[in-house]
Amino acid sequence: MTRTLFTAAALVAGFLMPGAAQAQPAxxxxxxxxxxxxxxxxTTAQALAVRDGRIVAVGxxxxxxxxxxxATRAVDAGGRTVIPGLIDSHMxxxxxxxxxxxxxxxxxxxxxxxxxxxxxxxxxxxxxxGWLIVAGGWTEQQFAERRRPTMAELQEAAPDHxxxxxxxxxxxxxxxxxxxxxxxxxxxxxxxxxxxxxxAPGWMTGDIVGISALFDKLPKPTYDDNVAGTRAFFTxxxxxxxxxxxxxxxxxxxxxxxxxxxELWREKALTLRVAYSVFAQxxxxxxxxxxxxxxxxxxxxxxDMLKFNGLGERVTLAMYNNNFPDEAVKAKFYELIKWAAxxxxxxxxxxxxxxxxxxxxxxxxxxxxxxxxxxxxxSIAHLDDASPETxxxxxxxxxxxxMQDAMYFQGDRALAVRGDAARRxxxxxxxxxxxxxxxxxxDAHRVASxxxxxxxxxxxxxxxxxxxxxxxxxxxxxxxxxLRLYTxxxxxxxxxxxxxxxxxxxxxxxxxxxxQDFFTVPLERIGKTTSLMTVVGGRVVxxxxxxxxxxxSVAVAP
Ligand SMILES: [Zn+2]
Numbered sequence: 438m439t440r441t442l443f444t445a446a447a448l449v450a451g452f453l454m455p456g457a458a459q460a461q462p463a464x465x466x467x468x469x470x471x472x473x474x475x476x477x478x479x480t481t482a483q484a485l486a487v488r489d490g491r492i493v494a495v496g497x498x499x500x501x502x503x504x505x506x507x508a509t510r511a512v513d514a515g516g517r518t519v520i521p522g523l524i525d526s527h528m529x530x531x532x533x534x535x536x537x538x539x540x541x542x543x544x545x546x547x548x549x550x551x552x553x554x555x556x557x558x559x560x561x562x563x564x565x566x567g568w569l570i571v572a573g574g575w576t577e578q579q580f581a582e583r584r585r586p587t588m589a590e591l592q593e594a595a596p597d598h599x600x601x602x603x604x605x606x607x608x609x610x611x612x613x614x615x616x617x618x619x620x621x622x623x624x625x626x627x628x629x630x631x632x633x634x635x636x637a638p639g640w641m642t643g644d645i646v647g648i649s650a651l652f653d654k655l656p657k658p659t660y661d662d663n664v665a666g667t668r669a670f671f672t673x674x675x676x677x678x679x680x681x682x683x684x685x686x687x688x689x690x691x692x693x694x695x696x697x698x699x700e701l702w703r704e705k706a707l708t709l710r711v712a713y714s715v716f717a718q719x720x721x722x723x724x725x726x727x728x729x730x731x732x733x734x735x736x737x738x739x740x741d742m743l744k745f746n747g748l749g750e751r752v753t754l755a756m757y758n759n760n761f762p763d764e765a766v767k768a769k770f771y772e773l774i775k776w777a778a779x780x781x782x783x784x785x786x787x788x789x790x791x792x793x794x795x796x797x798x799x800x801x802x803x804x805x806x807x808x809x810x811x812x813x814x815x816s817i818a819h820l821d822d823a824s825p826e827t828x829x830x831x832x833x834x835x836x837x838x839x840m841q842d843a844m845y846f847q848g849d850r851a852l853a854v855r856g857d858a859a860r861r862x863x864x865x866x867x868x869x870x871x872x873x874x875x876x877x878x879x880d881a882h883r884v885a886s887x888x889x890x891x892x893x894x895x896x897x898x899x900x901x902x903x904x905x906x907x908x909x910x911x912x913x914x915x916x917x918x919x920l921r922l923y924t925x926x927x928x929x930x931x932x933x934x935x936x937x938x939x940x941x942x943x944x945x946x947x948x949x950x951x952x953q954d955f956f957t958v959p960l961e962r963i964g965k966t967t968s969l970m971t972v973v974g975g976r977v978v979x980x981x982x983x984x985x986x987x988x989x990s991v992a993v994a995p
Contacts, residue, residue, distance in 0.1 A: 462506025463488045464975055465946070468498040470514035471954065474940040475521055475921055485519075487946040490974035495942060512970065512987055518954045520920060521940050522680025522709075522947035522973065523889045526876025526927035527750075527785075527818050527839040530670065530682045531698050531713060532690040533882040536572065537666035537673070539658040543575035544886045549582050553594040560595040568615070568656055569595050571602040573883030576846040578903040588612060588639030601655060605846075605884050606645035608633065619654055627651050649688040663697035671701075671708045675979035677889055678949035678968035680709050681937065683839070683876070683930045685750035685785055685818065686716025692730070702743040708978035710947070712746035712931035714785055720754040724773045727782075736782045737932065741945060741974070746931050747783030750818050756786075760793035771800050778808040785816040785839070785930070791824050798830050811835030816930055819843065819880075821851075821863040828864065828871040837874035837930055840865060840922070842892040844908070846885060848901035859907060865896065865922075866912040876927035877919070893919050893955075894963035916956055946975040950984065 463486035472482040474495055486494040486504045494504055505511065541559040546552040552575070559569050577585045585608075591600045592612055599615035609630065611619075621627050629647030633640035643651065658666065674682075692715070701707050715730055717723040727748055738745045751757050753773060755766040762770070777784050788794055797817070804810055816837040820827070821844060831838060840863050844851060851859040861867070868875050877896065881887035896919045899908030914922065925938030937945040949968035958966070970987055971979040980987045 461488060462509050463493060463501070463504040464508075465510045465512065465972070466501045466505055467512045467514055467519065467948075467950070468501060469516055470519045470950065471516060472519040472940055472948075473521075473917075473920065473956070475917070475924060476939050476941050479917060482940075485940060485946075485948075487972075487975040490946055490976075492940060492942055492944050492946050495940060510987070512950075512984065514950050515983070517969070518951045518956065519940070519948050520678065520951060520955060521924040521938055522949055522971065523678045523923045524681035524683070524710075524876070524927035524938065525674075525679060525878040525881075525887070525889060525923075526683045526930050527685055527841055527878040528682050528881050528887060529684065529687040529690075529883065530674070530881070530887070531667075531684050531695060531711070532687045533887070534667035534670035535663045535690070535694060535697065536570070536658050537670035539662050539666065540570045540572050542882070543571055543579075544882070544888065545579075545891075546575065547579060547581060549580050549584075549586050549590065552580070552586060553590055556591065556594040556600065560598050563598060565597070567598060568618070569598050569600045570655060572652070573603045573605060574881060574886055576604070576902060578846065578849055578901065583903065585610070585637070585640065587637065591639075601652075603648065603652065603883065606643075606648050608640055608642050609648060609651060610637075610639045610641070612639065627654070645688065653689055660697065663694070664700060667697045667701055668706065668708075672979060674887065675708050675971040675973075676967055676981070677887075678951065678966075678971055679887075679889055680947040680949070680971060680973045680978075681928065681933075682709060682711050683746060683785075683878075683927060684711055684713040685787075686714055687750075688716075690716070691718060698743070705742075707742045709973060710741060710933075710937075711743050712933070713743070714746045714749045714783070716749065717751045717753060723753045724769075724776060727773070727777070731780065731782065736780065741936070744931065747785070748777055749783075749785035749816075750787040752784060752786050756797070758787055758789055759796075760790055762796050767796065767800060771804065774800065774804055774810075775808055778804060778810050778813065781813055783814045783816070783930075785818055787818050789819050789821070791820060791822045791827055794820060794823070794827055798827065798834075801834055801836065802830070805834055814930060814932060816876075822855075822858070822861075823864055823868070825864075825867050825871065828868050828873050832871050832873045837876060838868055839876045839878055839927075839930065840868070841878050841880040842885060842895045843880060845891065845895040845900075845902050848907045849903055849905055852901075852905060852907055860909040861912050862908065864912050865908075865914050869914065869918065874926065874929045875922050876930050877922040878927065888964070889923060890966040891964040893923060893966075894960065896922070897963065898960050920955065947973050 465487040468484040474480045482495045483497045484501045543552045599618045600612040630641040630643045719726045756770045818839045879885045925934045928934040928938035950970040970984040
């Protein structure tokens with residue numbers, strides 16, 4: 438098929454002189470763009486060229502001429518902004534993907550009516566009596582009504598289906614049909630759950646262990662659902678400019694459930710790069726579990742599309758978010774991390790509270806004196822209230838911080854509980870000044886939306902989902918800094934900042950052409966940004982108008 442990609446491709450064709458083509462012309466050139474290379478100097482370029490999955494030139498359209506041949510595909514970006522592909526440094530994406538094709542999501546729904554409309558649509562498309570599951574990723578603060586939906590609303594939207602709705606790891610509502618389907622006797626609650634303190638019919642509360650156990654009783658998607666869901670979810674992330682993930686495992690996902698991911702990798706059908714860690718599954722026997730698993734899975738094993746990235750975010754259940762670990766718990770944890778350090782495994786750990794993080798950092802400091810961990814890219818996830826002292830200790834140990842937009846959803850509560858102290862949550866500015874390696878991300882999809890532009894807007898305006906201003910200017914990055922955290926900053930956590938995260942010669946060709954200029958669009962509109970064309974390793978993995986043709990194998994006529 439020979440046709441030009443875009444009207445402006447005639448311009449490109451004008452300088453694609455076959456006679457002048459080099460022995461190895463570029464596979465793809467992008468011209469007429471505003472390319473935020475995010476190189477050290479912060480250079481903006483107009484054009485780039487890609488060959489064999491890597492960037493071979495960055496500059497202006499004229500410079501791409503010598504690199505273009507008859508088979509080179511040219512994309513005229515129409516003056517649009519191009520950014521390095523975004524990388525979420527802490528997203529439970531492998532798990533989210535498994536059920537993406539079978540769950541209902543409320544991400545971005547701004548009213549209860551809109552949320553109920555999604556339930557209604559899902560009910561219309563579901564098998565008779567099929568479950569409708571909202572597994573998180575929303576908060577009542579996102580709804581204009583500022584409340585949770587009622588059981589009556591859910592039953593009205595889906596009278597013939599069992600409905601399960603989870604709010605973070607705090608609350609669940611199940612319709613009578615859902616309770617009945619799980620065999621919960623009338624008038625009782627599922628194990629581990631308590632009635633909602635506000636007495637709202639059908640709503641109940643529990644903790645992460647209880648709610649995860651309840652969730653695990655729900656019918657599971659089939660393997661084909663897993664594969665379809667993974668494809669669809671990764672494409673959805675590509676639509677938002679994401680080209681890479683660091684995935685920390687999670688509750689409710691066992692090693693056997695990585696099969697869909699591995700299948701897509703084997704078929705070369707992954708549309709984004711995944712670095713995954715293993716989440717301890719065997720409470721009390723974690724060291725043996727990790728020893729067994731990693732005998733055939735050395736640190737970094739895999740390739741640029743999929744690789745093994747060490748342990749976490751649950752390292753031992755006993756230390757998981759434990760603000761009061763006793764000496765026995767700490768000794769057992771120490772034995773495990775010492776083994777991990779000798780094996781040069783990366784370790785990422787979930788820790789919420791600065792008030793208790795000394796338990797963890799004390800062990801890391803002791804270990805570092807015995808077996809150096811600086812250089813192993815260990816990291817702490819969350820820690821939204823990290824103090825300057827904590828960040829300095831992390832910096833000294835070479836421990837990175839994966840920072841998420843938890844306060845977008847949870848900020849109203851943090852403000853109510855902590856008052857002014859919440860204005861430094863999370864301390865992005867302090868971390869940057871301390872020189873800590875910071876990766877951006879979301880922690881999606883149970884506790885947050887996966888939308889990176891919503892997170893970027895929140896990084897910049899510090900506002901919660903309900904519109905309250907929370908984070909102060911001291912802790913607010915610039916647009917360029919925020920973008921660096923979402924690209925090279927996140928790439929650091931899988932040892933990849935030298936390979937991707939910036940648009941420079943020799944780097945992997947991962948980038949997104951945006952529908953609006955991230956750098957100049959009014960702050961309050963950043964969250965609405967989408968990608969019009971997303972490229973991973975030189976391959977167009979997502980394309981929307983006016984770039985749909987770029988997704989097909991179209992050659993520019995010489
Ligand atoms: Zn976590």
